[in-house]
Amino acid sequence: MKITILTLFPEMFTPLYGSIVGRAVKENKLQIEVVNIRDYTEDKHLKCDDYPFGGGAGMVMMAQPIGSAIEAVDPEHRARRIYLSPKGKTFRQDMVYALVECEHLVLLCGHYEGVDQRAIDLYIDEEISIGDYVLTGGELPAMVVADCVARYVDGVLSPESLVQESFSENLLEYPQYTRPVEYKGLTVPEVLRSGNHAEIDKWRRNQALKETQKKRPDLLK
Numbered sequence: 001m002k003i004t005i006l007t008l009f010p011e012m013f014t015p016l017y018g019s020i021v022g023r024a025v026k027e028n029k030l031q032i033e034v035v036n037i038r039d040y041t042e043d044k045h046l047k048c049d050d051y052p053f054g055g056g057a058g059m060v061m062m063a064q065p066i067g068s069a070i071e072a073v074d075p076e077h078r079a080r081r082i083y084l085s086p087k088g089k090t091f092r093q094d095m096v097y098a099l100v101e102c103e104h105l106v107l108l109c110g111h112y113e114g115v116d117q118r119a120i121d122l123y124i125d126e127e128i129s130i131g132d133y134v135l136t137g138g139e140l141p142a143m144v145v146a147d148c149v150a151r152y153v154d155g156v157l158s159p160e161s162l163v164q165e166s167f168s169e170n171l172l173e174y175p176q177y178t179r180p181v182e183y184k185g186l187t188v189p190e191v192l193r194s195g196n197h198a199e200i201d202k203w204r205r206n207q208a209l210k211e212t213q214k215k216r217p218d219l220l221k
């Protein structure tokens with residue numbers, strides 16, 4: 001899978017290459033391409049934003065540099081083109097499963113007051129929001145989407161890591177413990193140390209139900 005990120009701030013993506021995603025890129029399981037939209041502006045002063053028609057605060061990203069960048073990275077429109085936007089559909093785990101089926105994702109990061117509507121109308125398939133709040137730019141949302149999708153690319157994580165985790169069956173995950181057995185008077189539940197896998201599975205299922213009931217009862221409806 002290839003993920004192309006279009007941004008005016010490519011330097012913001014360094015953290016994406018740490019940890020598991022970075023390893024997947026190094027091992028060629030996943031390709032991440034960060035493209036500077038400014039490289040595609042036809043403005044002689046390299047401008048990519050301008051004042052909004054109709055007045056109002058802030059600047060708007062111009063359609064031309066965005067359009068040219070998208071045409072360059074996805075000339076035949078084979079990719080799923082996504083604009084990260086607070087106006088988009090709220091990102092959820094079921095959307096991750098759909099996106100991982102795409103061979104190529106193009107993630108457009110807005111900034112300032114957003115992007116010229118014509119860039120969205122002409123080039124974007126889908127708008128995704130990472131929650132009901134407004135960030136300064138689409139760079140963090142693009143990293144959220146890229147990170148979530150990358151976990152499900154074949155070979156990035158072991159298949160066991162992806163089952164029974166939060167949201168996999170509309171449940172939150174059961175509590176996890178590691179060594180030592182006792183920490184500040186709190187002990188790891190005995191069943192987890194019993195070696196009885198049927199009992200462990202039963203305990204985990206019950207705990208997952210309890211966690212979900214307590215913290216996210218909406219998931220059980």
Ligand SMILES: C[S@@+](CC[C@H](N)C(=O)[O-])C[C@H]1O[C@@H](n2cnc3c(N)ncnc32)[C@H](O)[C@@H]1O
Nearest residue numbers: 084085086110113114129130134135137138141
């Ligand atoms: C300051 S915001 C623009 C907000 C816009 N003026 C509005 O009121 O809807 C700048 C950029 O950040 C990104 N952004 C902000 N909040 C976001 C969110 N919750 N989800 C996804 N992208 C977001 C978008 O790419 C947006 O173009």
